[in-house]
Amino acid sequence: MSERTPCIGGNWKMNTRSADAAALANSVVEMTDRISNVDVVLFPPSIYLQEVASIASGSSVAIGAQDASEHPDGAWTGQISVGMVHDVGCSHLLVGHSERRHGLGESDQLLNSKLRAGLDAGLQVMLCIGETLPQREADKTAAVVVEQVKSDLLGVPREALSGLTIAYEPVWAIGSGLTASPEDAQEVHALVRQTVASLYDVESAHAVRILYGGSVKPDNAADLFAQEDIDGGLIGGASLDPGQFQAIVEAAGQSCRQC
Ligand code: 13P
Numbered sequence: 463m464s465e466r467t468p469c470i471g472g473n474w475k476m477n478t479r480s481a482d483a484a485a486l487a488n489s490v491v492e493m494t495d496r497i498s499n500v501d502v503v504l505f506p507p508s509i510y511l512q513e514v515a516s517i518a519s520g521s522s523v524a525i526g527a528q529d530a531s532e533h534p535d536g537a538w539t540g541q542i543s544v545g546m547v548h549d550v551g552c553s554h555l556l557v558g559h560s561e562r563r564h565g566l567g568e569s570d571q572l573l574n575s576k577l578r579a580g581l582d583a584g585l586q587v588m589l590c591i592g593e594t595l596p597q598r599e600a601d602k603t604a605a606v607v608v609e610q611v612k613s614d615l616l617g618v619p620r621e622a623l624s625g626l627t628i629a630y631e632p633v634w635a636i637g638s639g640l641t642a643s644p645e646d647a648q649e650v651h652a653l654v655r656q657t658v659a660s661l662y663d664v665e666s667a668h669a670v671r672i673l674y675g676g677s678v679k680p681d682n683a684a685d686l687f688a689q690e691d692i693d694g695g696l697i698g699g700a701s702l703d704p705g706q707f708q709a710i711v712e713a714a715g716q717s718c719r720q721c
Contacts, residue, residue, distance in 0.1 A: 674694075
């Protein structure tokens, strides 16, 4: 249970067609009319950002891009810039998802540039971190996440931290049906917060929301969100199902101490 307002992100990844995206966005907007104590952010595929942002316009649902270039506008074929993300009505940017780190080989140095570009453009950045299964089995979880936090936040000033959310997503838990136990996840979240405190200060670290991601479903959400340093979730598969997504958002609302 946290004192921070919980946040639930729906990462649609490379799923939906235009009509599905619109229907899903409409159902989330409708659902959030009845839930006021959770911040909800949707991350649709970039080609549908404008459409989904216009559906969410005027509601409490925020929209974000799953990725953007570290470069400003220019000759970068196939890329989208943070300025474009902002321009189509988005307020958020996902950086460092494991499918980009490990599937597409994005380095901490690149992710640091993307994160800074996003913050400089006035976007709220959700930074994803997490260890792979071999790293976990070799007892390197702590070292990996601490290194990711330190490298990815390099050069980010304290004033910019209000635009940052961190999502701890153990790579082995993503899309696998396996989840970190609430206690294991809490241990990593506390370590992440401690790392942010060591880079900045305790007060700033206390204010940063740290979400858990990796096979979060309606039946495990409440136990995860009950942990002190787990401030909500970044949801993949279950965010494509309006009923499951709603149940997870409701679980986050119930976990909030002061909402
Ligand atoms: P799943 O919820 O499908 O495991 O995906 C998690 C995730 O990668 C969210 O970014």
